[in-house]
Amino acid sequence: MDDVRKMLRNLSEAAIERGAPLEWFEDLYEVAEKDRNLIPWSKGEPHPFLVDWLNRHSEQKTGTALVVGCGLGEDAVFLAEKGWKVTAFDLSASAIDWVKEMHSNLPVSWKVGDLLNPDPAWIGAFDLVLEVHILQAIPESFRIPASTNLAPLVRQEGLLMCIGRMNQETPIEVDGPPWPLDRSFIRLIGSELDLIDFHSVQYEEEEHLRYRAVWQRS
Numbered sequence: 001m002d003d004v005r006k007m008l009r010n011l012s013e014a015a016i017e018r019g020a021p022l023e024w025f026e027d028l029y030e031v032a033e034k035d036r037n038l039i040p041w042s043k044g045e046p047h048p049f050l051v052d053w054l055n056r057h058s059e060q061k062t063g064t065a066l067v068v069g070c071g072l073g074e075d076a077v078f079l080a081e082k083g084w085k086v087t088a089f090d091l092s093a094s095a096i097d098w099v100k101e102m103h104s105n106l107p108v109s110w111k112v113g114d115l116l117n118p119d120p121a122w123i124g125a126f127d128l129v130l131e132v133h134i135l136q137a138i139p140e141s142f143r144i145p146a147s148t149n150l151a152p153l154v155r156q157e158g159l160l161m162c163i164g165r166m167n168q169e170t171p172i173e174v175d176g177p178p179w180p181l182d183r184s185f186i187r188l189i190g191s192e193l194d195l196i197d198f199h200s201v202q203y204e205e206e207e208h209l210r211y212r213a214v215w216q217r218s
């Protein structure tokens with residue numbers, strides 16, 4: 001395990017032990033003191049599965065987008081530059097302060113928020129709801145209730161896109177985070193919507209798969 005992954009697991013384990021399993025995200029952003037190199041998931045670019053999907057669907061009209069657990073905002077920035085009207089939120093106040101400072105020139109509405117308790121005004125309000133690497137980063141007892149809050153945010157004809165790590169048929173034991181998700185769990189995330197895309201890839205150097213699932217509200 002590399003040093004960064006070890007540090008993440010230590011922070012996560014310490015947060016679980018003190019009874020606040022999601023607090024380590026804030027701890028990490030705070031400790032990083034705006035050094036992007038210390039945020040392992042921040043690659044400075046939008047997720048390639050998001051870029052690929054939008055490239056393949058040039059017919060997709062822009063509209064309102066909600067980026068869930070936006071971190072340092074790469075996906076939100078990409079969507080805003082493509083013409084989407086973006087709201088992006090994260091549990092970590094330090095992440096939101098940081099991203100606001102980096103992208104003060106962009107018309108993205110950056111907010112502190114919790115997927116476990118989303119703003120009621122967001123229900124049915126978005127043409128695109130995007131979740132990248134959040135559900136796999138939170139323990140199961142939070143993941144299950146958080147996952148049920150995504151689909152209700154999607155408006156009629158709108159899309160829900162989830163991107164992350166997925167287990168093979170036989171899951172490999174991991175101490176996480178991240179915890180690759182079971183295919184059966186992923187399918188449940190959008191069960192009130194129509195599944196229109198399920199893409200998965202196995203990279204040579206990884207034991208799990210990477211997935212993108214897209215649902216639409218008909």
Ligand SMILES: C[S@@+](CC[C@H](N)C(=O)[O-])C[C@H]1O[C@@H](n2cnc3c(N)ncnc32)[C@H](O)[C@@H]1O
Pocket residue numbers: 022025026041042043068069070071072073089090091092095113114115116131132133134137138146
């Ligand atoms: C692994 S990072 C991924 C960040 C970003 N989506 C990306 O791909 O770079 C997980 C992010 O989810 C945020 N997060 C965790 N639990 C959350 C929750 N319940 N509601 C909103 N954001 C949450 C964390 O603060 C962190 O920024």
